[in-house]
Amino acid sequence: MTQSGMFDYSNLFASNAPTSTRSENLHAKYDFAVAYPDPDTLPLNELIDSLKIAIDREGRDLAYYPSPLGLPALRQLVSDKLARDRDIHVPAEDIVLTSGSGEAILMLIQALTNPGDVVLTEEYVYSGTLRQMKLFGSDVRSVPCDDDGLIPEALEDVIRKAESENKPIKYLYTIPCFQNPLGWTMSLDRRKNILEITRSHGIPILEDDCYVDLRFEGEDITSIHSLDDTGQVMYVGSFSKIVAPGMRLGYLVAPQEVRQRALSFKAGAANQFAALAVQEYLSSHLYSHIDDHNQALRLKRDAMVSALGENFGDAAEWTVPSGGLYIWMTMPEGTDLAAFQQQAFDEGVGYQNGTMFSPEGTGANCARLCFGHPDTKTITDGIAELANIMGRHGIIK
Amino acid sequence: MTQSGMFDYSNLFASNAPTSTRSENLHAKYDFAVAYPDPDTLPLNELIDSLKIAIDREGRDLAYYPSPLGLPALRQLVSDKLARDRDIHVPAEDIVLTSGSGEAILMLIQALTNPGDVVLTEEYVYSGTLRQMKLFGSDVRSVPCDDDGLIPEALEDVIRKAESENKPIKYLYTIPCFQNPLGWTMSLDRRKNILEITRSHGIPILEDDCYVDLRFEGEDITSIHSLDDTGQVMYVGSFSKIVAPGMRLGYLVAPQEVRQRALSFKAGAANQFAALAVQEYLSSHLYSHIDDHNQALRLKRDAMVSALGENFGDAAEWTVPSGGLYIWMTMPEGTDLAAFQQQAFDEGVGYQNGTMFSPEGTGANCARLCFGHPDTKTITDGIAELANIMGRHGIIK
Numbered sequence: 001m002t003q004s005g006m007f008d009y010s011n012l013f014a015s016n017a018p019t020s021t022r023s024e025n026l027h028a029k030y031d032f033a034v035a036y037p038d039p040d041t042l043p044l045n046e047l048i049d050s051l052k053i054a055i056d057r058e059g060r061d062l063a064y065y066p067s068p069l070g071l072p073a074l075r076q077l078v079s080d081k082l083a084r085d086r087d088i089h090v091p092a093e094d095i096v097l098t099s100g101s102g103e104a105i106l107m108l109i110q111a112l113t114n115p116g117d118v119v120l121t122e123e124y125v126y127s128g129t130l131r132q133m134k135l136f137g138s139d140v141r142s143v144p145c146d147d148d149g150l151i152p153e154a155l156e157d158v159i160r161k162a163e164s165e166n167k168p169i170k171y172l173y174t175i176p177c178f179q180n181p182l183g184w185t186m187s188l189d190r191r192k193n194i195l196e197i198t199r200s201h202g203i204p205i206l207e208d209d210c211y212v213d214l215r216f217e218g219e220d221i222t223s224i225h226s227l228d229d230t231g232q233v234m235y236v237g238s239f240s241k242i243v244a245p246g247m248r249l250g251y252l253v254a255p256q257e258v259r260q261r262a263l264s265f266k267a268g269a270a271n272q273f274a275a276l277a278v279q280e281y282l283s284s285h286l287y288s289h290i291d292d293h294n295q296a297l298r299l300k301r302d303a304m305v306s307a308l309g310e311n312f313g314d315a316a317e318w319t320v321p322s323g324g325l326y327i328w329m330t331m332p333e334g335t336d337l338a339a340f341q342q343q344a345f346d347e348g349v350g351y352q353n354g355t356m357f358s359p360e361g362t363g364a365n366c367a368r369l370c371f372g373h374p375d376t377k378t379i380t381d382g383i384a385e386l387a388n389i390m391g392r393h394g395i396i397k
Numbered sequence: 398m399t400q401s402g403m404f405d406y407s408n409l410f411a412s413n414a415p416t417s418t419r420s421e422n423l424h425a426k427y428d429f430a431v432a433y434p435d436p437d438t439l440p441l442n443e444l445i446d447s448l449k450i451a452i453d454r455e456g457r458d459l460a461y462y463p464s465p466l467g468l469p470a471l472r473q474l475v476s477d478k479l480a481r482d483r484d485i486h487v488p489a490e491d492i493v494l495t496s497g498s499g500e501a502i503l504m505l506i507q508a509l510t511n512p513g514d515v516v517l518t519e520e521y522v523y524s525g526t527l528r529q530m531k532l533f534g535s536d537v538r539s540v541p542c543d544d545d546g547l548i549p550e551a552l553e554d555v556i557r558k559a560e561s562e563n564k565p566i567k568y569l570y571t572i573p574c575f576q577n578p579l580g581w582t583m584s585l586d587r588r589k590n591i592l593e594i595t596r597s598h599g600i601p602i603l604e605d606d607c608y609v610d611l612r613f614e615g616e617d618i619t620s621i622h623s624l625d626d627t628g629q630v631m632y633v634g635s636f637s638k639i640v641a642p643g644m645r646l647g648y649l650v651a652p653q654e655v656r657q658r659a660l661s662f663k664a665g666a667a668n669q670f671a672a673l674a675v676q677e678y679l680s681s682h683l684y685s686h687i688d689d690h691n692q693a694l695r696l697k698r699d700a701m702v703s704a705l706g707e708n709f710g711d712a713a714e715w716t717v718p719s720g721g722l723y724i725w726m727t728m729p730e731g732t733d734l735a736a737f738q739q740q741a742f743d744e745g746v747g748y749q750n751g752t753m754f755s756p757e758g759t760g761a762n763c764a765r766l767c768f769g770h771p772d773t774k775t776i777t778d779g780i781a782e783l784a785n786i787m788g789r790h791g792i793i794k
Contacts, residue, residue, distance in 0.1 A: 039460035062643030063436035103664035232404040246459030246669030267500035272643030
């Protein structure tokens, strides 16, 4: 008991349990902070109609606790899709449905890392994944990238350094398509090169392909998984981007010995109710829905690129991605978009600065600007407003 | 690389990652193994109608990643229900929606235990929770029980023994209503007594109340949480039993410092799609649906009790629970229902033997028989068949 009369938990917590600062995602008037998809293309009525069909057929099974692997019919749909779109050939029994790709990654982190183990990432990496890696004590080391993805020589340097310290390297985590937050897609040559380098050092690859369906121009590049026939590549994907984040459905493909261990850390099966709706809906609408969504995204990207050109001119550089939900903006060295982020939010424009994505906390002169959720007019107005705010505060001279 | 040419993961796994043996729940012809609710009272059409209303109102928000706490309206419903039914008074902001109560327990285990820490449970405890505790290295110690619940003197003995070994005791886990698998409900005096003993030793209580709504006779006993005003009690509940397991929705109530740490270990928010349907449905149907379900359960319990009397007579003893989904059967010492379980399954009757619920692996002469899912005729026939099979194999002399 503490003096206040309240029960004292202070000596009871696990040594790795942080005092979490996970917070709600607050929305600025112009919200470019979070990578949400387009709300106008959400197939809401179609999902309900699909759910009705699926429930009429097999709704009584909701009284059962689902298999820990998740709804078999949706696993079969994933198996078919991966074969068709990513040249990945795995049976439905080898696929685990998860609560978003985030749960899949969390399971793999727990299956593979002890505190202090080294894991490798790209120069900037999705902040949620970074948080999960650090929660379990990973020593996260980033590898420099260029517009084609991870730089092979840099990867070898980082690996050699960790090896010289006798640190076990557990995996390389990569988002090779529309990298979050950088936006590039890794070239085929780089994929082969990276695979070869990591293989020679006994390091598996965790390929996070959750944005791959959001391509609105250019040609697909095959998955890293498809270039390997030794089981070196673990693969995760998601329906959050092509159906809706609120459906919380993703999936995991990995060799049996990895999959079984990862499954130990799973909190029950993926939501059966959502899985029934998504499976029935996608069984007939998969590609038409992706096309609709991507056409909307392309217009939004174009609107953001135009607005950046009109309002920022020479004050910044930015990527022009062929897919995905975000643009990476770089301002001159010394610009502190980290310190300015709250001020911009308070004045109506949300973004996430580079330090949120950097294992080493660098990148204060960079920001990720997401264009998936706002409509084109909001994008145009919001980027102009961001430039105004930055001008008023002397960020843009 | 191994000799087979396949990538070698053997040195890459986390030290606590087991080679999981989590398996599908297979259904025997007469399936008394798993605690499923009644499928005939699943409100399938009502859930779809409710989902349609909720989606029309706020479906566009599915494009957002939900708050990690889960859908606010469903948290408010939980807050109202807990105040009304369990005398627990917490605002919606202090409630976290989880993927079933299993995820809530998994989060708390991770927030509170280092490998080797002692946790206390009842003499037999739900096998899924036991698996989770052991996964994170807990030293699980059981406390003897009688028909009123945990025996206070026995609890003190177990605590003193751990203290004499200088082992930190992190929490007492209890299912005070319709204990799984034993079926009893802890008396009010015992609740007060247990609370006092644990408080004097600085041990918090994790109260798992996920069967409380399944009372079909007798009077409710107030929650342990309501008897405490110091924050000593963490509380979890579930919609799996009163709506459907496949909805995967539960909740967690705990003091802020515990809740925040537990939230770190959560894999994304609870499913928003399922939460919308459940909130809308329960906002008008909560108690009428519970009544329908419980009337069905009472008939099933009665059918199982009758069938046990007719077919087992003096060969076994069994509980007659006032709620919940299972009966606990005890046969004479020396009977090995653990060894016999697979044979019975192969011949058409599923049950779970006592050793699956025992931290110490005892209880081979006991079995949990679930009556929630099969209809009354199937229960009657299945218990007769179980007695037949046992007779043929000499288990019943």
